[in-house]
Amino acid sequence: AQSVTQLDSQVPVFEEAPVELRCNYSSSVSVYLFWYVQYPNQGLQLLLKYLSGSTLVKGINGFEAEFNKSQTSFHLRKPSVHISDTAEYFCAVSWNTGFQKLVFGTGTRLLVSP
Amino acid sequence: DTGVSQNPRHKITKRGQNVTFRCDPISEHNRLYWYRQTLGQGPEFLTYFQNEAQLEKSRLLSDRFSAERPKGSFSTLEIQRTEQGDSAMYLCASSLGLADTDTQYFGPGTRLTVL
Numbered sequence: 001a002q003s004v005t006q007l008d009s010q011v012p013v014f015e016e017a018p019v020e021l022r023c024n025y026s027s028s029v030s031v032y033l034f035w036y037v038q039y040p041n042q043g044l045q046l047l048l049k050y051l052s053g054s055t056l057v058k059g060i061n062g063f064e065a066e067f068n069k070s071q072t073s074f075h076l077r078k079p080s081v082h083i084s085d086t087a088e089y090f091c092a093v094s095w096n097t098g099f100q101k102l103v104f105g106t107g108t109r110l111l112v113s114p
Numbered sequence: 115d116t117g118v119s120q121n122p123r124h125k126i127t128k129r130g131q132n133v134t135f136r137c138d139p140i141s142e143h144n145r146l147y148w149y150r151q152t153l154g155q156g157p158e159f160l161t162y163f164q165n166e167a168q169l170e171k172s173r174l175l176s177d178r179f180s181a182e183r184p185k186g187s188f189s190t191l192e193i194q195r196t197e198q199g200d201s202a203m204y205l206c207a208s209s210l211g212l213a214d215t216d217t218q219y220f221g222p223g224t225r226l227t228v229l
Contacts, residue, residue, distance in 0.1 A: 004156075032215060043118070043205065043220035044157070051215045090156050099145070100209065100218060101170065104156030 002026050004093050006105035013112055015083055021076040021108045023091030032094040033074040034102065035065055039087045047089075050074065061085070086112045116140075118221035120206050126227045127196055134192045135224045137206030144211030146189050147218060148181055150174065151203040163189060164211060196228045 003026045013019045025031065032051050036044040048059025055067040065076045074091060088109050092102040119138045127133050139146050144165055149157035160179070162170045165186040175181075178196075183189040193200055203223040209216035 006156075009154075036220075041222070043222045044207075045220070046217050049215075049217065092156070099162060099164070099170065100216065101159050101162065102147075102149075102157070102218065103159070106154065106156050 002093070002095055002103055004091055004103050004105040006091055006108050008108045009106070010109045010111060013081055013110065015112055015114050016080045018079050019077065019081050019085075019110065021089050021091075021110065023074045023076065023105060025072050025074070025091075025093045025103075027072070027095065030095065032100070033065075033067060034092040034094070035059065035063070035074075035076050036090045036092060036104075037087050038090065038107075044090065047076070081110070081112050083112050083114065085110055118206055118208050118219050120204075120221040120224050122224060123222060124225045124227075126229065128229050129196060129198060131196055132192065132194045133196060133226065134190055135204055135226075137189045137191070137208075137221060139188070139206070139208030140219055142210070143208035143219075144186070145209045145216070145218075146183055147207040147209075148189070148191055149205040149207065151205055151223070152201075157205055160191075193226075196226075198228045201226055201228045 005024045034049045035047040050057045050067045058064045088107045090107045091105040094100045121136045146163045148160040151157040163183040178194045181191045205223045207218040207220045209218045
């Protein structure tokens with residue numbers, strides 16, 4: 001079955017430190033990859049997406065992610081986090097089934113402290 | 115562009131009652147999706163519409179669940195004879211539908227609590 005794994009349920013980090021949130025998925029056959037952020041009591045907001053081309057993708061709020069086909073990974077990074085980055089982050093994959101059915105990971109809570 | 119809206123934002127009901135949620139997508143978005151998110155989990159796909167046609171349904175969508183999009187604009191999700199296991203956040207998303215790579219824009223969700 002197609003699956004998405006986010007091994008870290010929670011990542012604590014100090015403000016201005018770098019952070020990496022990990023995402024692995026089950027199959028590398030023709031995938032589209034996404035990272036969404038969810039702030040409390042709000043819907044999901046797209047941070048970035050990989051469809052094709054360059055494996056390094058830049059998104060909003062200074063985030064970037066790198067697609068690694070051989071390791072079936074799509075880790076999210078930010079070189080310097082802010083308090084306002086505290087939120088839940090979801091990795092999602094679409095296996096090009098003719099429409100965009102997103103399969104989500106269980107999420108990683110990023111906790112940024114001063 | 116006012117974004118995807120969902121109503122109500124919160125719903126508390128007793129087991130066995132029927133509930134209906136509404137989703138208004140971004141105007142001119144042809145595709146509409148429903149997802150369910152339980153505590154500590156990521157959203158799970160329930161169903162998908164292309165205009166008014168319901169083209170895909172997850173096995174999670176039991177026969178107590180029914181979704182409609184009668185005029186290809188807003189959509190409703192009805193749960194009949196609710197059970198405590200139905201307690202979750204129900205998320206709606208929409209996309210342009212011009213390509214399979216279109217971004218899905220999510221609404222704020224409807225939180226259902228079944229007592």
